[in-house]
Amino acid sequence: MKPEKLYLTEAGLAKLTHDLREAGARVIAPVLATESSSNPVADYREIEDAGRIALGGPLPRLSLKEFFLPPTEALLSWRQVKGDISLDQPSGDYPRTVVVGAFPCDAAALPVLDKVMGWDYRDDPWFGRRKATTIISRACAVKDSSCFCPAVGLSPDSLKGADILLVPVDDSGNNHLVEVLTPAGEELVEAHRDVFESPPDEGKADELRKAALDRASENLDIEPGAIKSWLESNFEHDVWADIADRCHGCGACASVCPTCHCFDIIDEPEGIDRGTRRRNWDTCQASLFTLHGSGHNPRPEQSARYRQRVMHKFAIYPKRFEEILCTGCGRCSRACAAGMDLPEVLRTLDQLASSSEKQTEASSTGGVG
Amino acid sequence: MRELQELSSKLLSEGDVSVVIGYEEGPRGVRPAFIRTPEETNRLVFDHRAVQNLAVYLSPRRAHLRKRGRPAVVIKGCDARAVAGLLRESQISRDDVVLIGVRCGGVYRDPESNGPLSEENVADRCTGCDLREPGHVDHLVGELPSEPPATDRRKSRIAGIEAMSPEERFDFWSSELERCIRCHACREVCPMCVCERCVCEKTDPSWVESSPHLRGALAWQITHALHLAGRCSDCGECERACPAGIPLSLIKGKVNQVVEDRFDYRAGDDPDVPSPLGDFRLEDDQEFIK
Numbered sequence: 256m257k258p259e260k261l262y263l264t265e266a267g268l269a270k271l272t273h274d275l276r277e278a279g280a281r282v283i284a285p286v287l288a289t290e291s292s293s294n295p296v297a298d299y300r301e302i303e304d305a306g307r308i309a310l311g312g313p314l315p316r317l318s319l320k321e322f323f324l325p326p327t328e329a330l331l332s333w334r335q336v337k338g339d340i341s342l343d344q345p346s347g348d349y350p351r352t353v354v355v356g357a358f359p360c361d362a363a364a365l366p367v368l369d370k371v372m373g374w375d376y377r378d379d380p381w382f383g384r385r386k387a388t389t390i391i392s393r394a395c396a397v398k399d400s401s402c403f404c405p406a407v408g409l410s411p412d413s414l415k416g417a418d419i420l421l422v423p424v425d426d427s428g429n430n431h432l433v434e435v436l437t438p439a440g441e442e443l444v445e446a447h448r449d450v451f452e453s454p455p456d457e458g459k460a461d462e463l464r465k466a467a468l469d470r471a472s473e474n475l476d477i478e479p480g481a482i483k484s485w486l487e488s489n490f491e492h493d494v495w496a497d498i499a500d501r502c503h504g505c506g507a508c509a510s511v512c513p514t515c516h517c518f519d520i521i522d523e524p525e526g527i528d529r530g531t532r533r534r535n536w537d538t539c540q541a542s543l544f545t546l547h548g549s550g551h552n553p554r555p556e557q558s559a560r561y562r563q564r565v566m567h568k569f570a571i572y573p574k575r576f577e578e579i580l581c582t583g584c585g586r587c588s589r590a591c592a593a594g595m596d597l598p599e600v601l602r603t604l605d606q607l608a609s610s611s612e613k614q615t616e617a618s619s620t621g622g623v624g
Numbered sequence: 625m626r627e628l629q630e631l632s633s634k635l636l637s638e639g640d641v642s643v644v645i646g647y648e649e650g651p652r653g654v655r656p657a658f659i660r661t662p663e664e665t666n667r668l669v670f671d672h673r674a675v676q677n678l679a680v681y682l683s684p685r686r687a688h689l690r691k692r693g694r695p696a697v698v699i700k701g702c703d704a705r706a707v708a709g710l711l712r713e714s715q716i717s718r719d720d721v722v723l724i725g726v727r728c729g730g731v732y733r734d735p736e737s738n739g740p741l742s743e744e745n746v747a748d749r750c751t752g753c754d755l756r757e758p759g760h761v762d763h764l765v766g767e768l769p770s771e772p773p774a775t776d777r778r779k780s781r782i783a784g785i786e787a788m789s790p791e792e793r794f795d796f797w798s799s800e801l802e803r804c805i806r807c808h809a810c811r812e813v814c815p816m817c818v819c820e821r822c823v824c825e826k827t828d829p830s831w832v833e834s835s836p837h838l839r840g841a842l843a844w845q846i847t848h849a850l851h852l853a854g855r856c857s858d859c860g861e862c863e864r865a866c867p868a869g870i871p872l873s874l875i876k877g878k879v880n881q882v883v884e885d886r887f888d889y890r891a892g893d894d895p896d897v898p899s900p901l902g903d904f905r906l907e908d909d910q911e912f913i914k
Contacts, residue, residue, distance in 0.1 A: 288869070294734070296869060316867060317805075326805040326836040400651055500658040500689065503680070505812035507867040510805050523833055533835050536805060543825050556688040592813050592865035593676070594655020594735070 642693025730772025
């Protein structure tokens with residue numbers, strides 16, 4: 256489908272937000288969590304009016320993941336009356352939601368995760384929320400040294416996972432070129448045609464997009480395919496002990512990650528005759544994650560746990576689903592109290608991969624000669 | 625800086641230690657460094673960005689680090705409080721480690737900061753610091769810089785919470801703790817969290833619910849604060865590590881203040897001074913025993 260292009264002004268966005276809410280939708284957008292101008296912090300939150308939207312950044316602390324796979328959710332509740340046990344399950348109805356101003360690295364994570372969520376069983380809460388949600392991404396102008404979306408095949412204006420893409424057309428960042436990308440996006444535009452203008456004023460859109468891509472590309476230049484091959488054939492390697500020395504194993508990286516999706520399921524009694532089964536975020540960085548009932552832990556050290564995080568993202572998931580389990584958002588580096596840095600780790604692995612390729616070439620050339 | 629690098633180089637080349645744990649330039653400000661050869665010691669830095677408490681790497685929970693040999697650790701005065709805590713509680717032996725104390729002129733709240741220290745960017749714990757020159761160390765390096773600027777930021781925030789009614793206070797902490805995702809980063813970076821298996825990881829019975837609902841988050845944070853009463857070294861790493869931005873050092877600061885008021889005790893750098901919970905005195909306040 257060729258994207259339809261429209262134009263949305265600041266006033267148009269305000270009216271869209273208002274009208275979406277009038278129509279009963281929940282509107283989620285990045286908003287500033289603190290007033291501090293020296294160190295602004297943002298979160299994705301439900302908004303009541305467009306005045307609070309922080310389109311230009313910073314990247315929200317947590318990704319959009321929390322709206323599709325909440326940190327905790329009830330799977331069922333039980334109650335026992337004498338011998339009878341009754342179960343209550345959530346209705347499976349999820350509120351109609353529109354995300355306005357999703358960062359492309361967060362939107363891109365959703366279709367990546369659809370693959371695992373629909374793999375060995377169909378994760379109904381995940382797909383229920385996916386179906387109820389329309390994503391309006393906004394081409395990203397924010398970039399610091401931790402961003403690396405181009406290195407994992409994305410870009411600051413990636414369309415992946417978005418139903419509509421907004422591209423700023425001027426330095427104010429408040430007026431946007433609108434690209435309608437999916438039937439869900441078309442439906443939204445049709446229902447709110449009056450807020451969009453046509454033909455679009457493309458302004459500096461192309462220039463701003465290119466500048467953002469150039470900036471993000473500078474941060475990291477790797478061959479993910481070569482890293483995947485190297486990881487697959489170098490499971491035991493001294494490099495992990497050195498990489499993981501400083502890592503606390505705290506798992507903050509997994510919490511803020513748009514693609515880390517592991518969870519734990521636990522039954523919590525809430526009285527003598529009732530309780531709730533919940534699923535909660537979990538992380539392979541915790542030693543408890545792989546602790547067996549026997550007391551044996553196949554990943555007894557942080558180096559093995561950090562390796563698992565990188566392996567899952569850059570070898571295991573790509574092998575199974577042909578997707579890198581990373582969108583290059585850089586949150587893991589920003590959140591790390593110990594200064595662990597995924598771009599730096601990937602650079603190290605890329606060098607190991609390319610030097611082992613050279614060795615292979617040299618030995619095969621030697622064999623021929 | 626040169627003094628620190630030369631000392632580290634000497635310790636490594638003479639085989640006293642296998643690794644020097646200090647600070648280096650990282651991709652986002654200064655970060656912990658693990659230096660294993662004399663040639664690498666030129667990476668070591670120390671300045672206002674040396675925020676992290678490296679004593680955490682001595683914890684018995686970091687057995688994998690211990691296996692790689694005896695460390696020397698660069699510590700500021702505030703970090704020396706955590707080292708003293710580990711020694712006091714017999715979590716480490718004094719011979720396990722070489723302590724390189726650095727004279728300190730204060731640190732930022734955030735290792736990515738730059739520019740002169742100011743009331744706005746200085747770490748809360750630097751105000752009134754009486755340990756700018758850590759004691760009980762094996763080596764002491766650097767000149768004593770001037771005192772860091774003072775801030776009453778944390779004190780006034782705690783006073784603000786104290787002034788609230790119980791309902792307001794509950795609402796305040798509820799709104800903060802409902803962001804808690806129970807990742808337990810606050811625990812993993814805590815040098816005094818030495819338990820091999822944390823009480824909130826026990827499942828039979830489950831003493832502390834692991835779910836990140838308000839009930840679970842409150843139970844965990846109260847547990848953490850109480851387990852640190854009289855033990856907390858006030859390094860602030862729990863708050864800095866929190867990906868949800870919960871002001872955890874307000875809780876720890878308040879508990880530390882209560883311990884000081886009740887027991888005339890502040891965590892110090894001397895491992896031989898017993899902590900209130902590790903000691904019994906007849907004159908201890910006993911009004912709570914009814």
